[in-house]
Amino acid sequence: MLVSKTATRMGSVLTAAGLSLALLFSAGPASADAGFQNWVASFRSTAANNGVSGATYDRAFRGVTDIDPEVLEKARYQPEFTAPVWDYFDNRVHEHSVAVGRQMARQWKPWLDKIEARYGVDRYILLAIWSMESNYGEILKNDKVMRNVVRSLATLAYADKRRAKFARTQLIAALKILQSGDIDVSHLTGSWAGAMGHTQFIPTSYQAYAVDADGNGRRDIWTSIPDALATAANLLRKNGWQADKTWGYEVTLPAGRKFPNGSMSLAKWQSIGVARATGKPFRNGSDKAELKVPDGRGGPAFLMTKNFSVIKRYNNADKYALAVGLLADEIAGYGGLVQDWKRPFTKLSFEERQELQQRLSAHGYYDGKFDGKIGEGSRTAIKAFQAQLGLAPDGHPSMEVLSTLRKR
Numbered sequence: 001m002l003v004s005k006t007a008t009r010m011g012s013v014l015t016a017a018g019l020s021l022a023l024l025f026s027a028g029p030a031s032a033d034a035g036f037q038n039w040v041a042s043f044r045s046t047a048a049n050n051g052v053s054g055a056t057y058d059r060a061f062r063g064v065t066d067i068d069p070e071v072l073e074k075a076r077y078q079p080e081f082t083a084p085v086w087d088y089f090d091n092r093v094h095e096h097s098v099a100v101g102r103q104m105a106r107q108w109k110p111w112l113d114k115i116e117a118r119y120g121v122d123r124y125i126l127l128a129i130w131s132m133e134s135n136y137g138e139i140l141k142n143d144k145v146m147r148n149v150v151r152s153l154a155t156l157a158y159a160d161k162r163r164a165k166f167a168r169t170q171l172i173a174a175l176k177i178l179q180s181g182d183i184d185v186s187h188l189t190g191s192w193a194g195a196m197g198h199t200q201f202i203p204t205s206y207q208a209y210a211v212d213a214d215g216n217g218r219r220d221i222w223t224s225i226p227d228a229l230a231t232a233a234n235l236l237r238k239n240g241w242q243a244d245k246t247w248g249y250e251v252t253l254p255a256g257r258k259f260p261n262g263s264m265s266l267a268k269w270q271s272i273g274v275a276r277a278t279g280k281p282f283r284n285g286s287d288k289a290e291l292k293v294p295d296g297r298g299g300p301a302f303l304m305t306k307n308f309s310v311i312k313r314y315n316n317a318d319k320y321a322l323a324v325g326l327l328a329d330e331i332a333g334y335g336g337l338v339q340d341w342k343r344p345f346t347k348l349s350f351e352e353r354q355e356l357q358q359r360l361s362a363h364g365y366y367d368g369k370f371d372g373k374i375g376e377g378s379r380t381a382i383k384a385f386q387a388q389l390g391l392a393p394d395g396h397p398s399m400e401v402l403s404t405l406r407k408r
Contacts, residue, residue: 033065033066033067035158036065036066036067036154036155036158036159037065037066039154039157039158040061040064040154040158043154043157043168043171044057046168046172047171047172047175050172050176051176052172052175052176052179053179056175056178056179057175059178059185060150060174060175060178060185060188061150061154062185064148064150064151064154067151067154067155067158067159068147068148068151068152068155068192070147070192071147071151071152071155071156071192071193072155072156072159072160074192074193075156075160075163075192075193085294085295085299085319085341086295086341086342086343087374088319088323089319089322089323089326089341090341090347090374090397091373091374091375092131092132092323092327093323093326093327093330093336094349094350094372095349095350095351096350096372097131097135097327098327098330098331100131100136101124101127101128101131101136101327101330101331102331104127104130104136105123105124105127105331108225108226108229111213111225111226111229112126112127112229114213114226115213115226115229115230115233116233118230118233119230119233119234119236119237119241120237120241120243120244121232121233121236121237121241121243122328124328124329124331124332125236125247125307125311125324125325125328126229126232126233127328127331128323128324128325128327128328128331129199129232129311129314129324130198130199130228130229130232131327132320132323132324132327133195133198133199133200134197134198134199134200136198137198137225140189140197140198140222145191146189146190146191147189147190147191147192148188148189149174149188149189149190149194149196149203150171150174150175150178150185150188152190152191152192152193152194153167153168153170153171153174153194153203154167154171155167156193156194157171163193167194169204170194170202170203170204171203173202173203173204173206173207174188174194174203176203176207177203177206177207181218182210182218182219182220183218183220183222187222187223189222196221196222197221197222197228197231198221198222198225198228198229199221199228199229199231199232201221201231205235206219206221206231208235209231209234209235209238210227210231210234211227211230211231211233211234212227213226213227213229213230213231214226214227219231232314235313235314236310236311236313236314239310239313240306240309240310241307241310242305242306242307242310245283245284245287245305245306245307246283246305246307246325247304247305247307247308247311247321247324247325247328248289248292248302248303248304248305248307248308248322248325249266249276249277249282249289249302249303249305250276250277250278250300250301250302250337250338250339251269251274251275251276251277251291251301251302251303252274252275252276252277252301252338252339253273253274253293253297253301254272254273254274257272257273259272259274259291262290263288263289263290264288264289265285265286265287265288265289266282266284266285266286266287266288266289266303266305267282267285267286269282269289269291269303270282270285274291274303277300277337277338277339278335278338287305287306288305288306289303289304289305290303290304291303291304292304292318292322294318294319294322295341295342296342298342299339299340299341299342300337300338300339300340300341301339302322304321308321308322308325309321311324311325343396344394344396345394345396345397345398345399345400346398346399346400347398347399348397348398348399348402350372351372352399352402353372353373353374353397354370354371354372355402356378356382356397356401356402356405357369357370357371357372357378357381358370359402359405359406359408360378360381360382360385360405363385363405363408365381365382365384365385366378366381374397378397379395379397380395382395382396382397382401383395385401385404385405386401389404
């Protein structure tokens with residue numbers, strides 16, 4: 001999900017049209033939020049001052065009479081569980097995401113050829129972003145996740161003080177997208193925070209980077225995969241992506257040595273004993289790189305080049321950018337990690353994680369999807385099963401737990 005720093009000012013005077021809109025909303029269901037209706041009516045003038053026509057505004061808000069409570073619930077939710085590094089990557093870089101990525105690489109090869117040639121961005125990076133953002137579009141089919149972008153952003157603007165400024169800015173941008181004709185109001189859907197389409201762009205980022213790759217006259221990241229992938233490529237290129245260069249390297253570190261902070265050339269890192277984990281030489285020894293050890297010195301280590309920082313312009317988190325890079329490498333066939341993450345248990349395959357969920361469900365511990373992703377629901381179920389057996393309730397999706405379940 002992309003985040004913009006742009007802000008808009010809030011209007012405070014109701015126009016005659018806004019008053020009419022308020023009267024229209026007041027005729028809605030008795031349970032509707034009158035305060036929200038008044039806010040929608042008053043925001044109409046703010047939208048008009050920012051170039052949104054009255055017709056567009058009325059079309060966007062037709063039928064939107066109250067807030068979306070699930071948006072506020074998701075905005076408030078702060079998970080107590082702090083995921084260890086291996087948990088983040090196990091849920092994103094696995095056999096299934098790699099296999100589907102390779103399938104998509106074959107299916108969309110002609111378009112990926114064109115996009116890669118035009119923007120200079122590695123196709124496997126784009127496929128990895130697609131996987132990370134929407135599970136190759138599968139999330140767009142989930143009505144429990146996808147919601148009306150206008151209603152979501154209006155809800156946040158009205159009822160979430162912490163996100164109100166952001167939401168007002170994004171709402172204006174969403175209305176302008178609707179006004180442009182790139183998408184109709186029934187398809188203007190997104191996440192609870194307004195991230196849209198296959199590659200999950202917030203409205204202001206869509207305005208800055210959206211591309212009509214398929215040439216049909218609309219920049220449609222919701223139903224056009226070429227548009228969505230080209231839009232992601234355009235963002236990366238405009239933020240400095242270096243064509244034909246990697247995001248980074250897994251490396252080995254000489255024991256007992258401290259390393260400098262900051263960036264040095266790959267040749268300099270090599271001169272102090274840092275080597276590629278595969279044993280191959282570094283490409284472009286003059287390129288600058290920064291050392292990262294997300295799991296401590298006992299876990300895998302990486303030298304990150306400029307393209308790693310460019311990926312962070314998509315999502316400003318080291319874990320996210322590293323997951324994109326690792327998944328891209330595996331889809332491309334370069335192989336996985338040489339040094340695995342430090343797990344206190346025996347790792348399960350993706351299919352075994354699905355089996356774990358199925359067996360926990362069969363015994364009444366779990367009622368979620370069998371998707372192989374170990375979230376809070378799966379961990380709670382594992383802990384309950386472990387506790388019943390008198391085991392330490394660590395909640396880890398381990399072979400030890402699965403083996404015990406298989407015997408029951």
